[in-house]
Each structure stands twice: as structure tokens, then as C-alpha cells.
Amino acid sequence: MVTKNAQAAAFPDALGKGDPEPPPPPPAAARSASRLSDRSREARKHIGGYFEQEMVEKFAVLKARLGMDNSELIKKAIDALYASESARRAFGERPDGRR
Template sequence: MDKSAAAFLERLATSAPAADQAPTPKAAPASSAVRGQPFPSQVARAHLKHIGGYLDRATQERVVLLKTRLKLDNSELLKRAIDSLWADEEARRVFSDG
């Protein structure tokens, strides 16, 4: 074995933790919740409700195109769609014969 390979194996043996010794995990930085302060986004959304969904590929593409064309984010686009649907349903209810 050449000298560089022997030196590599020597460094490997001395730097590797023993098999019975677990590596020490690095401490994660304290999050805002740990510090007792909410994240800014949590404050802004405190009174809001998250609604999610699973969309097929065609619907995903429509969402992306509409967001781009209308310069809206997901929440704004969803609100606009619901407002439009609500108005249609209200008009149907008001003008129905039954």
C-alpha cells in the first residue's frame, strides 16, 4: 500500500466515530415558536383558514396560466373563483321560478 493510501486510512480510522457511539446531532436554530414569537406569516394568516386540494394536470395548468395572466396568487385566484361561482348561484336562486 502506498503512503497516501495508508495516510488516508489512518485519518479515516481516527476521525470516524466508534460503532457503539452515535453521532452528536447538531442543534437546530431556534424557531420563532420556540422563542415564543409567531412567524410573521402566522400573524398575517391568524384569522384565515387554509383550504387545499388535489388537482389533475389540466387543472394545474389552468391555475398556473390564470395566476400568470391575472397576476394573482393562489389565495386571490381561489377567492375570485369562489366569488364568481357564488354570484352565479345567487343569481340562479333569485331568478329561478321555484
């Protein structure tokens, strides 16, 4: 029978067995591309949400039909809603639809 001390001593050696080689570092082009994407996020704010499956499916269909990414689709929706609300206010309507 192997004692606990012998098992503890063998543990670090056992960790190294069967481990795959670490993946090679990404090529320089991939590293510079990731840095560019980081720069494109400067001075921007992430907006997200958790939605029911029905809404997720609608979102996916619109993305596919319009050929937009998530950010573009959300921006289009916010712009449309903002324009609608601005028009309502211009005609004296309150957010609840009353005048």
C-alpha cells in the same frame, strides 16, 4: 475481526464524522417576517384540493396572467361562482338549471 460490542461502542463516534456544521440561525428580520406571516393566518381556514394535471396547468396559467397568488385566485373563483349561483336563485332557477 471486530466484535459486535466494539462496533457498537464505535458507532456514536462514527456518527459525528463527516457531519456538516449546522446552518446558522436565520437573521432576526427573517424570524420576525415568519411571525408576521403566522399572524396573517389567524382566523383563517386553509382550503385545498388534489387536481389532475390539466387543471393544475390551467391554474398556473391563470396565476401568471392575472398576477395573483393561490389564495387570491381561489377567492376570485369562489366569488364569481357564488355571484352566479346567487343570481340564479334570485331568478328562481334551481342548481340543476331548472325553474
